[in-house]
Amino acid sequence: MGMYNFFSSFVLFFVIHLLFLVVIEVKGKGLGIGECDLFKGTWVKDEELYPLYQPDTCPFIEREFRCQGNGRPDLMYTHYRWQPLACNLLRFNGVDFLEKMRGKSIMFVGDSLSRNQWQSLTCMLHSSLPNSTYTVDRVTDVSIFTFTEYNVKIMLNRNVYLVDVVREDIGRVLKLDSIEGSKLWRGIDMLIFNTWHWWSRRGPTQPWDYIQEGSEVMKDMDRMEAFEKALKTWGAWVDANIDPEKVKVFFQGISPSHYNGSLWNEPSAKSCVREITPVAGSTYPGGLPPPVTVLKSVLRTIKKPVTLLDITTLSLLRKDGHPSIYGLGGPTGMDCSHWCLPGVPDTWNEILYNLI
DSSP: HHHHHHHHHHHHHHHHHHHHHHHHHHHTTTSSSGGGTTTSEEEEEEEOOOOSSSSOOOTOOOOOTTTTTTOOOOGGGSSSEESSSSSSOOOHHHHHHHHHHHEEEEEEOOOEHEEEEEHHHHHHHHHHHHHSSSEEEEEEEEEEEEETTTEEEEEEEOOOOEEEEEEETEEEETTTTTGGGGGTTTTTTTTEEEOOTTTOOOOGGGSSSSEETTEEEESSSOOHHHHHHHHHHHHHHHHOOOOTOOOOOOOOOOOOOOOOOGGTOOTOOSSSOOOOOOSSSSOOOOOOTTTTHHHHHHHHTOOOOEEHHHHOOHTTOTTTOHHHHHHTTTGGGOBBSSSSSSHHHHHHHHHHHHOO
């Protein structure tokens, strides 16, 4: 009986000790990825470790994102770090990233916000390995940045709607249930999709004349409804074509614009110009833009695993991160949609690194 009690006490002690070590391990890591929402947090100043690279270490940043080179005088927007509420982000390690992706291909598919993120990732990697050889090529509609030492291809396919725009006798037709452009996505190891900003375009910048679903051709329709139908077409393609054992699929969440100061409690602000600090806290006063709800609703219907890079809220808080008059349009332009580099898209890629 005494031996039985001794054995029981020993087992109980061992279990408690093991649980204690697990708790210590979890605390030491600031909670693991599984227990933490990486997309809920605040922006904090970190002038020691950020930015992750300097513009002159990434000579191929395009002019529209090269805010410092275009004369932006303030640099504090480059010194903010995203801090999740319940854990810490693992700091980006370019060598580790390339080792994980050795021999593989990554493709960003979408509009200029995809180009913003693609350019950010190439800069982050190049600055991590400045002496590593690389090539830049363009094949049809795909730009390809290759780190030859690791045989890693980081690609960009400009496809602003994901579904097709086809030139026919009546003009340019946006086909909500056609996705022939997907032939470029086959054989890629990691796909990161994005679409939204072009759905609201009208007038001369609208790149289609008619919109079609099935046999019905229309001059126009509710744009949010069209966006949803296109996402469902894309989702059906994912379910029919993606092997989760071979391919990782991400969707870049809705990247926001800042043209209305009342949404961040500055009613007098008509744009992002002269904004030099983020919105304080972890909640954006103006709430989420409507397409976020549509996107999340469609993603829930897709059977194959798609990871949402839910960057909307953390980007909404960064009213200071846009080129404003220091972008492609110069002093007469106003860009509160794209992002300066280095800047906010670097955090999108840090989170991508943490997720893979």
